[in-house]
Amino acid sequence: MLSNQQIKTFSLSTTRQMPKVVLVGNPNAGKSTLFNQLTGLRQKVGNFPGVTVDKKSGLCSLSPGKVVEILDLPGTYSLYPRSPEEAVVQSTLLNPRHSDYPDLVLVVADAANLRRHLLLFTQIRDLGLPCLLVLNQMDVAQKNQLEIDIQKLQQLLGCEAIGLSARRGDNLEKLKTLIGQQLDGSKNKLSLPPLVNPVFLGIEGLDMVQEHFQLPNAYQAWHFLHNYAEMEFLAPADKVFLQKVKESKPFDSVALQSKEILARYEIIDDLLGAALRQAITLARIPFEERVDAWLTHKIGGYAFFVLLLLLVFQSVFSWAAYPMELIDGAFAGLGQFLQAQLPVGAFTDLLTEGIVPGLGGILIFIPQIAILFFFIAILEDSGYMARVVFMMDRVMRPFGLHGKSVVPLISGAACAVPAIMATRTIENRKERLITLFITPLISCSARLPVYAILIALVIPDDAWGVFLVCKA
Amino acid sequence: MKTLADLKKGESGTIRSFSEPGLSLKLLEMGFLPNSEVYLCGKAPLGDPLWVRVGGYQLSLRKAEAATVFLEA
Numbered sequence: 050m051l052s053n054q055q056i057k058t059f060s061l062s063t064t065r066q067m068p069k070v071v072l073v074g075n076p077n078a079g080k081s082t083l084f085n086q087l088t089g090l091r092q093k094v095g096n097f098p099g100v101t102v103d104k105k106s107g108l109c110s111l112s113p114g115k116v117v118e119i120l121d122l123p124g125t126y127s128l129y130p131r132s133p134e135e136a137v138v139q140s141t142l143l144n145p146r147h148s149d150y151p152d153l154v155l156v157v158a159d160a161a162n163l164r165r166h167l168l169l170f171t172q173i174r175d176l177g178l179p180c181l182l183v184l185n186q187m188d189v190a191q192k193n194q195l196e197i198d199i200q201k202l203q204q205l206l207g208c209e210a211i212g213l214s215a216r217r218g219d220n221l222e223k224l225k226t227l228i229g230q231q232l233d234g235s236k237n238k239l240s241l242p243p244l245v246n247p248v249f250l251g252i253e254g255l256d257m258v259q260e261h262f263q264l265p266n267a268y269q270a271w272h273f274l275h276n277y278a279e280m281e282f283l284a285p286a287d288k289v290f291l292q293k294v295k296e297s298k299p300f301d302s303v304a305l306q307s308k309e310i311l312a313r314y315e316i317i318d319d320l321l322g323a324a325l326r327q328a329i330t331l332a333r334i335p336f337e338e339r340v341d342a343w344l345t346h347k348i349g350g351y352a353f354f355v356l357l358l359l360l361v362f363q364s365v366f367s368w369a370a371y372p373m374e375l376i377d378g379a380f381a382g383l384g385q386f387l388q389a390q391l392p393v394g395a396f397t398d399l400l401t402e403g404i405v406p407g408l409g410g411i412l413i414f415i416p417q418i419a420i421l422f423f424f425i426a427i428l429e430d431s432g433y434m435a436r437v438v439f440m441m442d443r444v445m446r447p448f449g450l451h452g453k454s455v456v457p458l459i460s461g462a463a464c465a466v467p468a469i470m471a472t473r474t475i476e477n478r479k480e481r482l483i484t485l486f487i488t489p490l491i492s493c494s495a496r497l498p499v500y501a502i503l504i505a506l507v508i509p510d511d512a513w514g515v516f517l518v519c520k521a
Numbered sequence: 522m523k524t525l526a527d528l529k530k531g532e533s534g535t536i537r538s539f540s541e542p543g544l545s546l547k548l549l550e551m552g553f554l555p556n557s558e559v560y561l562c563g564k565a566p567l568g569d570p571l572w573v574r575v576g577g578y579q580l581s582l583r584k585a586e587a588a589t590v591f592l593e594a
Contacts, residue, residue, distance in 0.1 A: 126550045162578055165552050303542040310549045338562060347566035439581050443567040452570070 068117045068232050069149060070109075073138060073173060074157035075166050076124035076474075079185040081105075083157055083215035084121040087225075104137075104149075111229045120149055126165075128172045128272065129306060132476060136279055142176060143272055144282040153231050154180040160190035160197060160212060163325060167317045168310065174208055175243040175268040181231055182210035183224065188217060194327055201324040207241045240265065245312045247271040252305055254294040261290060271309075275302055344436045354437055358459070361424045365417055365494075372416035380409030414495040421463035421494070429456070451475050454484040461491035525559060525573070525590035533560040534592035536575075541589040552576035553590060 074080045085092075088107025105121040122141060123134035130136035141149050156173055158166035163184070173180050182202070184190075190197060203210045211227055213220035247267050248255060258270035277283055277291040344350055384401045391397040428434045434456055442452030453475045461468035468488050475481040492500075528534055536555050539545030552575055553559065559575040569584040 126547075129546065131547065164576060165550075165578065168550060303546060306546050307549055310546070311554065314552075314554055341572075342563060345563065345565060345572075350566060439565050439570060439572065442583065443565055443569045 071151040369416040525587040
C-alpha cells in the first residue's frame with residue numbers, strides 16, 4: 050500500500066526519484082485496461098507539456114515499499130508521428146531530458162494480432178530503451194487457436210515477454226514482479242544489436258548525428274534525421290545542423306521509411322514463423338463474416354441500427370423513471386423535513402427552495418445518463434459501433450464528418466462532455482474539429498426539462514401568433 | 522492500372538505499389554505490404570468505404586484511399 054508520504058510526493062509531481070514505467074502500444078492493444086489494472090484508482094490526468102494531449106499517470110506498488118509511476122502514452126501504430134498524440138510518444142522516448150523519460154517501456158501488443166503489433170515493438174527495442182513485451186488478450190488468442198511460444202519469442206527478440214489478459218486481470222502479479230526485476234537489472238544490461246540496422250538501409254550521415262548528440266545508437270540518429278522538424282526539444286542550432294546533414298546527401302524520407310517498415314515485417318514474419326502456430330484454420334470466420342454482412346446490409350443494416358437506437362432510448366427513459374422518482378421523492382421529502390424543522394427565515398428559504406431542489410434537479414438526471422452510457426459501452430465493446438462507423442462514413446462525409454463522428458453524436462444525447470472527449474479517435478484534424486463543434490448541438494437529456502421550463506415561461510398558454518400551443 | 526478500389530466483392534489481388542507516398546507509409550504500417558494478397562470482403566451500403574482482409578486481419582478504408590493501392594494486373 051502507499052504511504053501518505055508517497056502520495057504527497059506524487060501530487061507534488063517531484064517523482065523523478067520514483068522509477069517511471071510507460072505503456073506504449075497500438076490503439077486497441079488494451080493499454081488503458083492494463084493501465085487501470087496496474088494503477089487502480091490512483092490516477093491523475095494532466096497535460097503533456099506544450100500540447101493538449103491527455104497524460105494519464107498513476108502509481109503502482111510492485112511489492113511492499115516499492116512503488117513506480119506508470120504513464121499511459123497515446124496509442125500509435127509506429128514511431129513516426131502522424132498526429133499530435135503520436136508525436137508525444139516520439140518526443141517522450143527520444144529525449145532523455147524529458148520529464149517523463151522512462152526507466153522501462155512496457156510495449157503492449159494484441160496477442161491475437163501479433164504481426165502488426167510487433168512492428169512498434171521492434172522499433173522501440175531498436176531505440177535501445179529497456180523494454181518489456183506484454184502480450185495482451187491472450188484469452189482471445191487462445192480462443193482463436195493461436196499458440197504463441199513466448200520462450201522462443203523472448204529468445205529471438207532478446208527481450209523479456211509475458212502473456213496475460215488485462216481484461217480478466219490474470220498474470221498481473223507476475224507482470225509486476227517482472228517490472229521490478231527489469232528495473233533492478235536494466236542498468237547493467239548489455240545493449241542488444243538492432244533487429245534492423247538503419248546503416249544498411251542506404252542512409253548516410255547517421256554517424257555524424259550520433260556523435261553530435263551523443264546518441265546511444267544509430268537508430269535514434271535515424272529518427273532525429275527523419276523528424277527533427279517536429280522535435281520541439283531540439284535547439285534551433287541543432288535543427289540547422291540536422292538540416293545540413295540531411296541536405297548534404299540525397300535523402301528520401303518516405304522511401305527510407307518504407308524500406309525500414311518492409312525490413313521489419315520481414316524479420317517479424319521470420320520470428321512468427323518460429324514462434325507462432327495456428328492449431329487449426331478458423332472455421333469461425335465465415336460465420337462472423339455472415340453476421341457482418343447482415344449487420345452492414347444496405348437496408349437491413351440501417352433498419353437494425355435505427356431499431357437498436359429506438360430500443361436503447363426507449364429503455365433509457367422507461368428504466369430511468371423509477372430511480373428518478375425515488376430521487377425526486379427523496380429531495381421533496383428532504384425539503385419538507387427541513388422546512389418543518391428549521392425556523393422561518395431567509396436561510397431556510399435558501400436551503401429548502403434553492404439549494405435542495407437545485408441539487409435534486411441535477412441529480413435526477415444521473416440515472417438516465419448512467420443507463421445510456423451503459424448501453425453505449427455495450428455497443429462499443431461488442432464491436433457493433435465499428436460496423437456503424439463503417440456504414441455511416443459515406444453518409445456523414447458530405448457534412449465534413451467521419452463515420453466515427455456517429456459515436457460522439459450518439460453519446461452526446463447522454464452528456465456532451467465525454468462525447469467531446471470521444472472525438473479524439475478521429476484522426477483527420479478537420480473532421481475532428483467539425484464533430485467537436487456540432488456535438489454540443491445534440492441535446493443531452495438534462496437539457497430537455499430546461500427547454501420545457503423556457504417554453505412554459507416564454508410562450509403563452511393559448512394561441513400565440515400562428516402557432517397553437519398545447520400544454521399538458 | 523488496376524487498383525484496390527476496382528476489386529469487386531469476393532475478389533482478391535496482389536499489392537504492387539502505392540501512388541501516394543504519405544499514405545503509403547500508413548498503409549505499410551497497417552500490413553499492406555507489396556506482394557501480399559488483399560481480399561475484398563465487402564463494401565458499405567453506399568459502395569464506400571471498403572472492407573478488406575490483408576495479412577490475416579480485416580480493416581476498412583475509404584475508396585479514395587483504396588484507389589492509391591495498385592494491384593498486379
